[in-house]
Amino acid sequence: MPRIKVKRTSTVTDMTAMCDVASLLLTFFILTATARQPEPLAVSTPSSTYEFKVPVENNAILTIGQGKVFFEVAGTKVRAKTLELMGEQYKISFTPIEIQRFSNIGSFGVPIQSLKSLIAMNGGDRMKPGVQPGIPSDSTDNQLNAWVLNARKATKEINNQDMRISIKGDAKEEYPVVKKIIDVLQKQSVNKFLLVTNSEAKKK
Amino acid sequence: MAELNTGGKKATPRVDMTPMVDLMFLLVTFFILTTVISTPQAMDIAKPDKNEKLPENRLELKASKTMTILLGKNNKVAWYMGVAGESAPTIESGSQIEDAIVKNRKTADASGVAGDFVVLVKPTSGSTFQNFVDIMDELEILKVKVRQIDDDNILDNEKQFMKEKGIL
Numbered sequence: 001m002p003r004i005k006v007k008r009t010s011t012v013t014d015m016t017a018m019c020d021v022a023s024l025l026l027t028f029f030i031l032t033a034t035a036r037q038p039e040p041l042a043v044s045t046p047s048s049t050y051e052f053k054v055p056v057e058n059n060a061i062l063t064i065g066q067g068k069v070f071f072e073v074a075g076t077k078v079r080a081k082t083l084e085l086m087g088e089q090y091k092i093s094f095t096p097i098e099i100q101r102f103s104n105i106g107s108f109g110v111p112i113q114s115l116k117s118l119i120a121m122n123g124g125d126r127m128k129p130g131v132q133p134g135i136p137s138d139s140t141d142n143q144l145n146a147w148v149l150n151a152r153k154a155t156k157e158i159n160n161q162d163m164r165i166s167i168k169g170d171a172k173e174e175y176p177v178v179k180k181i182i183d184v185l186q187k188q189s190v191n192k193f194l195l196v197t198n199s200e201a202k203k204k
Numbered sequence: 205m206a207e208l209n210t211g212g213k214k215a216t217p218r219v220d221m222t223p224m225v226d227l228m229f230l231l232v233t234f235f236i237l238t239t240v241i242s243t244p245q246a247m248d249i250a251k252p253d254k255n256e257k258l259p260e261n262r263l264e265l266k267a268s269k270t271m272t273i274l275l276g277k278n279n280k281v282a283w284y285m286g287v288a289g290e291s292a293p294t295i296e297s298g299s300q301i302e303d304a305i306v307k308n309r310k311t312a313d314a315s316g317v318a319g320d321f322v323v324l325v326k327p328t329s330g331s332t333f334q335n336f337v338d339i340m341d342e343l344e345i346l347k348v349k350v351r352q353i354d355d356d357n358i359l360d361n362e363k364q365f366m367k368e369k370g371i372l
Contacts, residue, residue, distance in 0.1 A: 012218075012220075014221075015220070015221030015222055015224070015225050016221055018221070018225050019221045019224050019225045019228060022225055022228030022229055022232060023228055025228075025232045026228055026231050026232050026235065029232060029235035029236060030235060033235050033238065045244070046333060046334040046337040046338065047337075048245070048247050048337055048338075048340070048341040048344075049341055049344065049345060050245055050246065050247040050248070050341065050344060051245060052245060052246050052247065052248055053244075053245065053246070054244050054245070054246045064333070166246055169333040170333065171332065171333060171334035171337075172332055172333070172334065173332060173333040174329070174330075174331075174332055174333075175275070175327045175328070175329065175330075175331045175332060175333060175335070175336060175355070176329045178333050178336070179327070179355050182251065182355075186251060186253075186254050187254075189253070191250055191251050191252070191253050192248070192249070192250045192251075193248075193249055193250075193251075194246035194247065194248055194249075195246060195247040195249060195337060195340075196244050196245070196246050196247075197244070197245050197246065197247050197337055197341075198244065198245065199244075199245040200341075
């Protein structure tokens with residue numbers, strides 16, 4: 001009696017196709033990626049159903065959390081110009097290398113007097129807690145006012161557009177802190193703001 | 205003499221791709237996670253101009269069509285219609301304000317007085333940023349067209365009422 005032959009198939013599958021797909025996806029993501037900037041002041045924004053995208057250009061973001069305020073203006077050229085204007089105002093001269101390095105820093109929160117040492121630090125050290133105490137916004141030394149004003153000037157000069165101001169506040173932040181910042185802006189006759197929020201599904 | 209086994213069965217040059225695929229997917233995952241997939245959303249708000257010299261900055265409101273919402277501590281709100289002190293405010297939790305707004309709007313629209321239904325939002329020192337965003341969002345959802353933010357003129361009787369109720 002002939003024995004039944006069981007054909008043994010190997011369990012090795014051809015991975016080439018899978019590899020192709022994976023590398024295709026990888027290439028796509030590398031090319032489209034804009035790496036998320038690490039933020040020195042982490043905030044969790046409240047959620048809302050608004051569907052208005054935060055503009056990528058001509059925009060300054062004020063991050064408010066833990067009673068501190070951090071500042072960021074969009075665009076490397078605008079940042080460089082803003083620093084130049086700030087330097088003129090506070091009589092601090094920044095070297096071209098410092099300006100170039102500053103234009104790559106996103107959100108920051110130090111008084112202008114210690115900005116030079118912040119620029120000299122490497123990226124990792126800047127993110128350490130306690131390094132950045134926030135931008136002074138008291139009436140005696142209102143540097144936030146100067147930053148916003150100079151950023152508006154710089155945006156106008158370089159992009160010839162009005163700068164929008166976005167406020168990225170922590171959900172748990174007490175309102176008076178936010179009000180203090182808004183009052184600074186209203187002194188400059190900026191009455192329209194964008195409040196950065198997480199998107200939330202619309203209620204039906 | 206021993207022959208070199210060159211001819212005959214040719215071994216296919218197969219490379220094991222499994223580790224390579226593993227690595228690829230690891231990188232893909234990394235890039236997906238670090239990419240900013242969507243820019244964050246924003247809420248567009250406008251505050252009244254503080255320049256009191258301009259006469260057009262003063263806005264007259266109809267008492268029967270104005271609802272004032274005070275934002276207090278612990279996600280509580282107090283609201284009243286019309287002039288402060290004339291009608292007792294109602295305390296509600298922030299998430300239930302929706303019904304009150306809808307009801308008041310209906311009453312105001314039925315009153316026959318000309319003008320829009322206005323909601324005046326007054327965030328007090330007890331409220332958080334979240335409360336403020338929530339109420340503005342609620343007004344947007346309910347399509348309340350005229351809304352004003354006022355955090356400077358919190359009246360004394362409003363403060364006193366809120367203190368009595370323990371939400372300031």
